[in-house]
Amino acid sequence: MDAFDLFRKLGAGAKFDLKRFGQDAARFKVNLTDAAGDVLDEKITSNSKVTEEEEGDGEEYEEGGESEDSGAGGKRKHKDEERDVKRKKKKTKRKQTELEGTGCGCLELTGRFQLFLSFPDVNRIRSQHRINVHGSDVPDPVCTFEELQSEYRLNPRVIQNLKDAGLNSPTPVQMQAIPLMMHGRELLACAPTGSGKTLAFCLPLLAHLQQPANLGFRAVIISPTRELASQTYRELLRLSEGVGFRVHIIDKASLAAKKYGPQSSKKYDILVSTPNRLIFLLNQDPPALDLSSVEWLVVDESDKLFEGGKTGFREQLATVFLACSGSKVRRAFYSATCTSDVEQWCRLNLDNLVSVNIGHRNTAVETVEQELLFVGTENGKLVAMRDIIKKGFLPPMLVFVQSIDRARELFHELVYEGINVDVIHADRTQQQRDNVVSSFRSGKIWVLICTALLARGIDFKGVNLVLNYDFPTSAVEYIHRIGRTGRAGHQGKAITFFTENDKPLLRSIANVIKQAGCPVPDYMIGFKKIHSKVKRRLEKRPPKRSAICTTPRFLMKKKGNAPNRGQKGEKQTFPYISSHICSCIIN
DNA sequence: AAAAAAT
Numbered sequence: 001m002d003a004f005d006l007f008r009k010l011g012a013g014a015k016f017d018l019k020r021f022g023q024d025a026a027r028f029k030v031n032l033t034d035a036a037g038d039v040l041d042e043k044i045t046s047n048s049k050v051t052e053e054e055e056g057d058g059e060e061y062e063e064g065g066e067s068e069d070s071g072a073g074g075k076r077k078h079k080d081e082e083r084d085v086k087r088k089k090k091k092t093k094r095k096q097t098e099l100e101g102t103g104c105g106c107l108e109l110t111g112r113f114q115l116f117l118s119f120p121d122v123n124r125i126r127s128q129h130r131i132n133v134h135g136s137d138v139p140d141p142v143c144t145f146e147e148l149q150s151e152y153r154l155n156p157r158v159i160q161n162l163k164d165a166g167l168n169s170p171t172p173v174q175m176q177a178i179p180l181m182m183h184g185r186e187l188l189a190c191a192p193t194g195s196g197k198t199l200a201f202c203l204p205l206l207a208h209l210q211q212p213a214n215l216g217f218r219a220v221i222i223s224p225t226r227e228l229a230s231q232t233y234r235e236l237l238r239l240s241e242g243v244g245f246r247v248h249i250i251d252k253a254s255l256a257a258k259k260y261g262p263q264s265s266k267k268y269d270i271l272v273s274t275p276n277r278l279i280f281l282l283n284q285d286p287p288a289l290d291l292s293s294v295e296w297l298v299v300d301e302s303d304k305l306f307e308g309g310k311t312g313f314r315e316q317l318a319t320v321f322l323a324c325s326g327s328k329v330r331r332a333f334y335s336a337t338c339t340s341d342v343e344q345w346c347r348l349n350l351d352n353l354v355s356v357n358i359g360h361r362n363t364a365v366e367t368v369e370q371e372l373l374f375v376g377t378e379n380g381k382l383v384a385m386r387d388i389i390k391k392g393f394l395p396p397m398l399v400f401v402q403s404i405d406r407a408r409e410l411f412h413e414l415v416y417e418g419i420n421v422d423v424i425h426a427d428r429t430q431q432q433r434d435n436v437v438s439s440f441r442s443g444k445i446w447v448l449i450c451t452a453l454l455a456r457g458i459d460f461k462g463v464n465l466v467l468n469y470d471f472p473t474s475a476v477e478y479i480h481r482i483g484r485t486g487r488a489g490h491q492g493k494a495i496t497f498f499t500e501n502d503k504p505l506l507r508s509i510a511n512v513i514k515q516a517g518c519p520v521p522d523y524m525i526g527f528k529k530i531h532s533k534v535k536r537r538l539e540k541r542p543p544k545r546s547a548i549c550t551t552p553r554f555l556m557k558k559k560g561n562a563p564n565r566g567q568k569g570e571k572q573t574f575p576y577i578s579s580h581i582c583s584c585i586i587n
Numbered sequence: 588a589a590a591a592a593a594t
Binding site: 224225226252274275276277279280281283304307309310311312313316402403404425426451452453455473477539540541542 | 588589590591593594
């Protein structure tokens, strides 16, 4: 069974099974042995803390996640003893599993690290920045961008471009992931929202490619949405300004078919795209895209792109992997959240994998002030939303809903409020989507209603408020949504509406909030843990919600005709907006 | 069966 077969098997929804995939597991063990052997020659970075700090796949968001840095410690004092004991037990158990299993073969070698002079320093730097690495022969983190020039021959013009953009020193994920990629190491990097992941893979790509060359695409970046692809593309353009790299994004696959054909594709260096467009081009006869010279394949938002199911991304990703047929191809996976699925796959299929984790996995950033707001019923949401608008808020604000229909409905309710509001979802045209994003970036839109389309990766500068109008369908989705604010160390705020229907997922999200240091009512944490089967069902079928509408039925006779906004009509149309205070709000 | 993803 080769790696691709395995990928297909996993893609079909099969769970990892040591017996079935014994061959691959055996191969993996060989890798491990090699890794352990190398320890003697080179410095190595894992230590016992790594195991203790790892929070597994974060499935339940149950654990307190005690931080070692004192700054965060103060916020996490609401520990009850019982839970503490429970967690310690869990940790011990996990530690044993790790040692017995294939998790890390180097824990017992800690003593040898002392032979290397630089080790204490490197270790201090890593713990200072909450960098946890797992793997063998891990290069030292870099502390300045200048080191990238001196040690990794990054074009000085790129560093100048960084400085011009106001970026003066690398973030933790950049400190560790960049040298790793420069050493050609395949990696799985997990770092919080807004912590500089894009730059963490773009810089090493530019340094690795060195010069523009007519060899065809040598680096490919895959994103789950066009908006994210286009943002990454623009970031790359800005970084490589004056260096001459040919960066490309596939904007229209039909046009691209001509542009990137076998003869002409040699003119490009880096490709950014969503996966299905690549598939479309690869499936042309003859193929309109050649990925055989790809040396780096970056999978951004990797857990999203690993989503299976009939129409999931996983199969598409597999096809792209297969198309990158060159012998030199290296792969890097980045995301703010990581599922055990992705990790298992990476452990089995990537060459001598290194995992980089910044802080605790699958946690929300502490720079977002998070609040849960009970609004009673569906109608309560609209009332509370209008209340927020009426009380005054600092735009820009992002409002997340669960479906395209609900995005449309909410837009129609708010479009007459006298605020600049717009809506974005996958059913709008690309032109509309592009216009909305650029208007929101430039401040012309104050309130943007959106679906999961904008939940991941998108970097709007200075979003002051994220409002979860509809409860997120999972803790992971919650983390990504609220990660649109509080980016790059800035302060942000997130409010999440919930009703009686949202009770099943309340506990896991309350735990995320508590772990990020925000207060949460005790009773929520006390809720019963939901069964993972129920949780999966909720992700696929969120609670049914009644339509977003406050217009009395008698005013809705004319279909498609918006309620009159006239002075007299306004009172009739929205008779209870301005004075009504949501009595249900308890928080 | 949310949303996303080719024309």
